[in-house]
Amino acid sequence: MIPFEYLSPESLDEAVSLLDPEDPDIRPVGGGTAIMLMMKAGVLRPTRLVSLHRTEARHRQISLGDDGELHIGGMTTLAALEHSSLVREGWPVLTRTFRRLSNVRVRNVATIGGNLAHADPHMDMPPVLSALGARVVAIGPNGKREIAVEDLCVGYYETVLARNELISEVIVPPMKGGHAAYFKVTTRVAHDWPSLGIAVAARMEGGKIRDIKLVVGAATDRPTRLLQAEAQLGGLAPDDTLLGNAGIAAAKSLNIVSDSHGSSAYKKHLLSIYLGRAVRAAMDSQN
Ligand SMILES: Cc1cc2nc3c(=O)[nH]c(=O)nc-3n(C[C@H](O)[C@H](O)[C@H](O)COP(=O)(O)OP(=O)(O)OC[C@H]3O[C@@H](n4cnc5c(N)ncnc54)[C@H](O)[C@@H]3O)c2cc1C
Structure with a gap:
C-alpha cells in the first residue's frame, strides 16, 4: 500500500480546512466502509485521509x-x-x-x-x-x-x-400522517445490495393518492424520480389496473442499466411489478 497521511481533527471546520478543492486524493472519512473497499480495490490511492470521527459530538x-x-x-x-x-x-x-x-x-x-x-x-x-x-x-x-x-x-x-x-x-421533514414504504428487491439474502430499490411517499385523502413521490434506485446512474408514474397516480384511487399501468409505463420510460445484480430487462420487469406493490405497502403502512 502506498503510504498516506491520516489526520483526526477535533472540529468540522478544521476538517474542511484540511481538504483540498482541487485534489481528489485527499478524502474525508466517515465510517470508512466504502473508502476501505475502494482502497483495497486500488481505485482510490489517497495521499491524505481526514477522519471525522473526533469532530464535535453534536x-x-x-x-x-x-x-x-x-x-x-x-x-x-x-x-x-x-x-x-x-x-x-x-x-x-x-x-x-x-x-x-x-x-x-x-x-x-x-x-x-x-x-x-x-x-x-x-x-x-x-x-x-x-x-x-x-x-x-x-x-x-x-x-x-x-x-x-x-x-x-x-x-x-x-x-x-x-x-x-x-x-x-x-x-x-415530518411525515404529518403521510404514508411511506421502501421495497428492496435482492437476488440473494434480504440485506444484500438491491437489484432494484423503490421508495414511495404519499398522502391519502378520501381514498385518493395525493402528493406522491416515487424514487427508484439501482436502476440508472443515480436515484431517479418517476415523474410520469407520479402524474399517472396522483388524484386517483389506487387499483390493480392503475398501479400495473403506472409500473409498466415507468419501466418503459427509464433507460435502465444492467449490472451484476440483474440485467436491464430483469430490472424493468421488477419495476413494472414492484412499483404497484410499493405503493400498496405505503398505503397500508401507519406512516
Ligand atoms: C459489505 C458491504 C455491504 C453493503 N451493502 C449495502 C446495502 O445493501 N445497501 C446500501 O445502501 N449500502 C450498502 N453498503 C454501503 C454502505 O452503506 C456504505 O459503505 C456506507 O454507508 C458508507 O458510509 P461511511 O461512513 O463508511 O463512508 P466512508 O467510507 O467514510 O466514505 C464514503 C465516501 O463519502 C465521503 N465522505 C464521508 N463522510 C463524508 C461527509 N460527512 N461529508 C462529505 N463526504 C463524506 C468519503 O470521502 C468517501 O468518498 C455496503 C457496504 C459494505 C462494505
Whole structure:
C-alpha cells in the first residue's frame, strides 16, 4: 500500500480546512466502509485521509426541531439511527430500511454523511430520503448551504458537493400522517445490495393518492424520480389496473442499466411489478 497521511481533527471546520478543492486524493472519512473497499480495490490511492470521527459530538446527535423536523448529525452511524426511538416513532420507514441495509458490522460504523456522499446508485437511503423530501446541510470554507437529497447525486459516485464540502447534517421533514414504504428487491439474502430499490411517499385523502413521490434506485446512474408514474397516480384511487399501468409505463420510460445484480430487462420487469406493490405497502403502512 502506498503510504498516506491520516489526520483526526477535533472540529468540522478544521476538517474542511484540511481538504483540498482541487485534489481528489485527499478524502474525508466517515465510517470508512466504502473508502476501505475502494482502497483495497486500488481505485482510490489517497495521499491524505481526514477522519471525522473526533469532530464535535453534536455531529453524532439525533434530535427533533421545533417544527417537527428530524435533525441527524452527519457523523451519526446507521446503527444509531436504526435503534433510535425518535426515528422509529416519527419515520418508521427509515427504521425498516436500516434493518435491511448491509450487515450489522457495516451499520455500526458507517455514517449517514458518508452514506449519502458516496453516491453509489445502488444505495438504499438516497431513494428513501429523496421521497421523504429530506435535505443535507453541507459545510465548506464559505459557510453552509442546504441541498435536497434528490439533487445531491449527479452520476456514478458523483455528487454536487465540492471536494472541500462536508455533510454536517441531514434534515427530514415530518411525515404529518403521510404514508411511506421502501421495497428492496435482492437476488440473494434480504440485506444484500438491491437489484432494484423503490421508495414511495404519499398522502391519502378520501381514498385518493395525493402528493406522491416515487424514487427508484439501482436502476440508472443515480436515484431517479418517476415523474410520469407520479402524474399517472396522483388524484386517483389506487387499483390493480392503475398501479400495473403506472409500473409498466415507468419501466418503459427509464433507460435502465444492467449490472451484476440483474440485467436491464430483469430490472424493468421488477419495476413494472414492484412499483404497484410499493405503493400498496405505503398505503397500508401507519406512516
Ligand atoms: C459489505 C458491504 C455491504 C453493503 N451493502 C449495502 C446495502 O445493501 N445497501 C446500501 O445502501 N449500502 C450498502 N453498503 C454501503 C454502505 O452503506 C456504505 O459503505 C456506507 O454507508 C458508507 O458510509 P461511511 O461512513 O463508511 O463512508 P466512508 O467510507 O467514510 O466514505 C464514503 C465516501 O463519502 C465521503 N465522505 C464521508 N463522510 C463524508 C461527509 N460527512 N461529508 C462529505 N463526504 C463524506 C468519503 O470521502 C468517501 O468518498 C455496503 C457496504 C459494505 C462494505
